[in-house]
Amino acid sequence: MKVYMEQDILQENDNQADENRDLFGGTLVINIIGSPGCGKTTLLEKTIEALKDEFRLAVIEGDIYTTRDAERIGKYNVPTVQVNTAGGCHLSAEITSQAASDFDLSDIDILIIENVGNLVCPAEFDLGEDCKVAVLSVVEGDDKPAKYPLLFSEAGVVLITKTDLLPYTNFDMESAKKDIRGLNADAPIYEMDVLHEKGLEQWLDWLREQCKAKSISKTF
Template sequence: MKVELRTDVLTNNNLSADFNRDLFTKTNTLVVNLMSSPGAGKTTTLCETIRRLSSEFKIAVIEGDLATSQDADRIRETGAQAVQINTHGGCHLDARMIASVLPEFDFSEVDILFIENVGNLVCPSGYDLGQTHKVAVLSVPEGNDKIPKYPTMFMRTELVLLNKIDILPFVDFDIEMAKKDLEALNANSSIISLSARSGEGFDTWIQWIKDAYNACQKQ
C-alpha cells in the first residue's frame, strides 16, 4: 500500500530547534551558533570573547567536535561552563544533539550561550539549532574564494567575523573584495574584521553581542 507523506526531511530537526528556541526565549538567553572551516579560529575567538564579557555576563558554551574534549577544556580555562558534544564522525551539530545537553545547564544562571559548531563550511549551515543568531568565522589565510565557493554558509549567517587580520600583510586577502562578495550573496550580513590573538577589532564584535543581548531581553 502506498502512503503519501510530503514531509520535510528536516521536520524532526526543526521540531527540536523550535523546542530549543522556546527555552532560550523564555529564559532570555542569547544563543549564538558559531560556524567556520576547521582552523579558522572559532575556539580562540570564543576564549577572547569570554574574557571580555565575563565580568558582565554569565556565559556557557556547547562545543561540537568529531572527537576529543580539547576545545571544551580550553573554554573551561576561561571560567565559563562548557559541555562537549562528540559527533563521532558526524559533520555538523543538529538540534536534537543540542536539546540532549540542555539539561546540563541552569538557564537562570546563563545570559549568553555560544554553540561552537563542528569545523565545516558546508553541512552546519543547513541545520537550525534554535539559536538567536548564526555567525560565520572566516580567517584571512583561507583566501577570498571561500565566500563565493561556500554560498550557503554566507547566505544563512547574519555576520562574518573575519579573523587573523594580524597576519594580513603575509597573505593575499582583499577585505574590500570580501565585503563586495558578501553583499552580493546576502545584503543583510556584514563583516567585522578582528584578530583573536592581538585583540584588534574586538570592541566592535563585543558591542554587537551586547546589542544582540539587549534585543533579546525585550522580547
C-alpha cells in the same frame, strides 16, 4: 501504493529546533560556524575574557572526537558542555537539546555554541539559535563565501579573522565583502585579529546589543 509526502527532509531537526527556542527562553544563543583552524576557539576565549564579568555565559563545545577545546575553555570557570559527534560533521538540534539540559538556562544570559569545524554541513542544521556567526580567516581565501554560500547567506554576522596575516596572503578583502554582500544584504561584516585583540570591540558591542534586544523581547 504511491504516497505523496512533500515534507522537508530536515523537518525532524527543525521541529526540535523550535522546541529548543522555547527552552532557551530569554537566553541569547549564538552558533559559531567556520572551517577547522579559522579561529573559533580563540574567538571564544577572547570573548569570554572580555564579557565574563558583564554577562552570565555558558558554552557548548562541538567536536568530532576530542575534548581539547573544552579544556581550553575550562580555565575560565564558565559552565561548559563538551559534545562529541563521533565522526558527525555538524551539531543537530537534538544534540544541542541534550547538551543544554546540563545548564540552568534561567541563570544564563548568553549561550555560545561552537559548532564542529566545517563550512558546509553545520549551516544546514537549525539548532534553535538566535543567530549564526560565520567565521572566515583570511588564510582560507577570498573565494570561500562564493563557494560556500549557504552559511554566509544565513549568518547574522560575519567575522573575517587573522587580518594580521593579510600581508602574507593574496586575500582580496573588497572581493570577499562584495561576495558576502551579494548573499546577505544585512549582516554586519567585522574584520579582526583575534589573537592580538584587534578589532574585537565592534563584535563585543554587537553581542551586547543582541543580548539587550533578546532580554527586551523576553520582557514583552
